[in-house]
Amino acid sequence: MASVALRKAAKEAAAERLILERFLPYRLSILSNRISRAIAARYAKTFDLTIPEWRIIAVLGRRPGLTARQVAKATEMDKVAVSRAVAKLVAAKRVSADVHDADARAQSLTLTAQGEALHARIAPIALESERRLLAALSAGERAKFDALIDRLLDAAREL
């Protein structure tokens, strides 16, 4: 009875219902928000630093001299967000922006001494938060999780 089989297949497809609390995109969004909030709460007011600003500090800490464009790419922020955050960081003398050697439009961004100091203070806090979070997993699980995230990051790019 083909029609019966079809009916059954249709029913099963419908049965695969969307349950928000089990829906991965939703779950990841919640997880990411909880973590970001918790960490930001630990430095935002104390240091008057937003998340985008912190990301820029973090990336410049390791790779000084990047241009805004490169920072945008490295942090996956759009250029407007970078422009604004950099403006604030420069105003606060945490980052210096010098005209780029090869291209007068571009600017070479570097942490100032103050920026470095800030980085040195916040990095341990951030790492400690990560450590606390990951304490919920065993070392093996952490590695596995990390690898899975990498694969999903790739897969998500294709979506």
Add this chain to the structure above:
Amino acid sequence: MASVALRKAAKEAAAERLILERFLPYRLSILSNRISRAIAARYAKTFDLTIPEWRIIAVLGRRPGLTARQVAKATEMDKVAVSRAVAKLVAAKRVSADVHDADARAQSLTLTAQGEALHARIAPIALESERRLLAALSAGERAKFDALIDRLLDAAREL
């Protein structure tokens, strides 16, 4: 030589540097954003629906009659966001808000026929996106990943 050992320990601690691209909170944020964007892109303009609105539709689809407060809890959105999204959904006749039996302040939210139809159209799209994403993992990996996310969600609540 204790001092040598100490120096070495200090160095190693410092060596555990913060590398943004490896920093879990950052990676999760990127992953979550990529996924949400990709999925939203598939329904946002077509159906004129924002992510908060979609979440409300999703939760009401499975649990009709919730109050705004309950929706807020179920979706982890704050009540202002729920209030606004519900207002839009009601205006669009996708959701009906009736005075709650037991409490005249509260409203009992339900999908209208239009809302149901919308849910029926979008749920498969959402599930298909999730399926496509998770195709990058084996069944076993998916299960493992899911379980790890659950544990991290718990851990993140404590942060």
Add this chain to the structure above:
DNA sequence: CCGATTTAGTTTCATTTGAAACCAATGGCA
């Protein structure tokens, strides 16, 4: 039963965010 407190939801206002328009310097290339 009356006032004080709490709770459901909305509104207001200030800030953040994003898209698109914009300006200025660059890199072809005719």
Add this chain to the structure above:
DNA sequence: TGCCATTGGTTTCAAATGAAACTAAATCGG
């Protein structure tokens, strides 16, 4: 060389978001 398309970055304007104040109904204590 001089024009045109491109690229780096900023600005503008509208929409999204969040915190706090607010309205109205419900509950609690006496």
